[in-house]
Amino acid sequence: MDDLIIAGRSFKSRLMVGTGKFSSNEAMVAAMEGSGSEIVTVALRRVDIDNPQDSLLHHINSERYLLLPNTSGARDAEEAVRLARLARAAGCEPWIKLEVTPDPYYLLPDPIETLKAAEILVKEGFIVLPYINADPVLAKHLQEVGTATVMPLGSPIGTNKGIRNRDNIAIIIEQAIVPVVVDAGLGAPSHAAEAMEMGADAVLVNTALAVARDPGAMAAAFKKGVEAGREAYLAGLGKQQDKAEASSPLTGFLGK
Amino acid sequence: MKIVFNGKAKEIQTSITIQEFLDQLQLDCQQLVVEHNRNIITRQRLAETPLNDGDTLEVIHFVGGG
Numbered sequence: 001m002d003d004l005i006i007a008g009r010s011f012k013s014r015l016m017v018g019t020g021k022f023s024s025n026e027a028m029v030a031a032m033e034g035s036g037s038e039i040v041t042v043a044l045r046r047v048d049i050d051n052p053q054d055s056l057l058h059h060i061n062s063e064r065y066l067l068l069p070n071t072s073g074a075r076d077a078e079e080a081v082r083l084a085r086l087a088r089a090a091g092c093e094p095w096i097k098l099e100v101t102p103d104p105y106y107l108l109p110d111p112i113e114t115l116k117a118a119e120i121l122v123k124e125g126f127i128v129l130p131y132i133n134a135d136p137v138l139a140k141h142l143q144e145v146g147t148a149t150v151m152p153l154g155s156p157i158g159t160n161k162g163i164r165n166r167d168n169i170a171i172i173i174e175q176a177i178v179p180v181v182v183d184a185g186l187g188a189p190s191h192a193a194e195a196m197e198m199g200a201d202a203v204l205v206n207t208a209l210a211v212a213r214d215p216g217a218m219a220a221a222f223k224k225g226v227e228a229g230r231e232a233y234l235a236g237l238g239k240q241q242d243k244a245e246a247s248s249p250l251t252g253f254l255g256k
Numbered sequence: 257m258k259i260v261f262n263g264k265a266k267e268i269q270t271s272i273t274i275q276e277f278l279d280q281l282q283l284d285c286q287q288l289v290v291e292h293n294r295n296i297i298t299r300q301r302l303a304e305t306p307l308n309d310g311d312t313l314e315v316i317h318f319v320g321g322g
Contacts (some may be wrong), residue, residue, distance in 0.1 A: 006296065018322030043321025046262040047283060055287040056318045072321050091298045157322065164297055174293060175258035184322075205322030 001230055004202050006179055007095075007127045008147040009066075011038045011236045014196065015226045016068070016181065018206025021158075021189040022215060025059045030216030031209040032065065036223045041068045041097055041204065044083055044090075069128065077116035084121050086177040096121060097151070099131040107157045115145070131183055134168035136175060143178050150176065151204065153184035154195065158207040160187025163194055172198045190226030196229025197237060257309035268307065275303035278315070289316050 007087060014016045016039040022028035032040055040060060055153035065212065069087035074080035084096040093236065098121065101115040109131050113140065118254040121128045134152040142150055152172055163169060173180050179201035186192050194202045201211055205222055213217035257270050268277060274297060278285050288298045291314040297305050307313065 019320035020322045022320060041322055042318045044289075044316050045319045047264075047288065047317050048264065049281050049283070052282075053319075056320060057287055067318075069318070070321050086289045086291065088300065090316070204322070216286060251300070 001227055001235065004179060004188075011066075011202075013035075013223075013226075014202040014230055015192070015223055016041065016183075016202060017205040017209060018204065019056065019060070019220065020206055021210035023210075025054065025056070027210070027215045029059055031219040032060070034216040034219030034223065035205075035209070037219075038066060039068050040065045041070050041206070042068055043072045044086055045073070048145075064134070065218065066095065067092050067093050068097050070131075071099050071117075072101070074100050074104040074117075075113075076100060076102070077112070077113040077120065079201045080113070080117040081120050084117075084126055085124075088126070092123055093127075095127045095148075097129045097131060098147075101157075109133055109153070111135060114138075115141055118142055118147050119145045127183065134165040134172060136168060136171040139180075140175060145172045149179045149181050149201075151183040154182050154191065155185030157184045159185050160208055161185050161199075162187055162191035166198070168176070169195070169200070170198055176254045189221045191225075192222050193225040193229035193232075196226055197232050199233050202226075257307075259307055259310070260312045262313070268298060270309075272307050273303055274305045274307060274313065277307060277313075280320065283315065287317055289312070291316070 004014045013036045015037050016036050017035045017037045018041045019028050061219050065189055069092050071080040071083040080100050088094050100110045101107045114130050116212050118128050118130050122145055129149045130142050130147050131151045139150040152169055154163040181202040182195040182200045183204040185207045186205050207220050209215045293312050
């Protein structure tokens with residue numbers, strides 16, 4: 001498979017994984033390993049001194065994985081920028097998955113605040129990967145301000161519904177000058193394969209792995225889905241049409 | 257004196273640095289990032305930054321997320 005290149009950095013894997021919602025750190029590590037990922041997302045939260053937790057970073061080999069902190073929990077641009085700066089101060093590389101989700105029910109990203117934050121963070125030297133609704137015009141605006149990718153959702157976070165906005169994702173891919181990462185809602189390897197067949201450059205998966213009976217095995221299944229989809233895209237898929245077209249010759253039938 | 261620590265009021269002793277405060281809570285500063293009155297305090301500066309009455313302190317760490 002060809003390499004994925006984001007902001008000049010090459011990755012062998014086109015599958016990014018999230019680290020949230022796993023039943024244990026062992027399950028999370030199994031999913032990371034099974035996925036073959038090189039990019040893993042993490043979140044920033046207040047330390048809870050009443051319930052001390054084992055440090056997440058003890059379980060993530062920073063030689064092997066690029067840590068991609070997200071700005072989840074941010075309700076506006078100001079909060080997102082604040083979280084991004086904290087992540088960088090914590091010692092992360094300046095890569096940030098920008099997400100601004102003021103609505104807690106559907107967790108849909110706020111386009112205006114996301115664009116505002118992206119502009120500030122790009123100026124501050126961050127490599128910005130913005131999570132967006134599948135809005136081709138917004139995707140263009142973000143690329144114009146210098147984001148390293150665009151990350152349209154397939155369906156709302158954690159819904160496992162797959163790609164419910166195919167046409168808009170197709171337009172984003174067609175017009176993109178940066179990698180397109182389909183993020184959120186991918187619930188099955190076939191969903192990931194579908195995104196890759198459409199020409200997406202990568203996908204990000206979390207919930208589908210975390211809630212699987214066997215997260216490591218599910219991650220391996222997603223890895224195959226992503227690879228199959230990418231290889232099919234590169235190989236060139238046949239066009240869809242309404243009229244049947246025989247695969248077998250239409251001449252030389254018996255009895256004629 | 258009183259500070260606001262991670263969103264909650266907390267009574268703490270006077271003349272204490274952020275580093276000493278974190279040590280008392282047995283927090284490993286290598287895994288944390290600290291914001292003091294909305295300014296990020298780098299690890300090197302934790303031991304030289306005193307806490308004052310009414311300060312706001314946010315102590316953040318990485319957790320699983322998508």
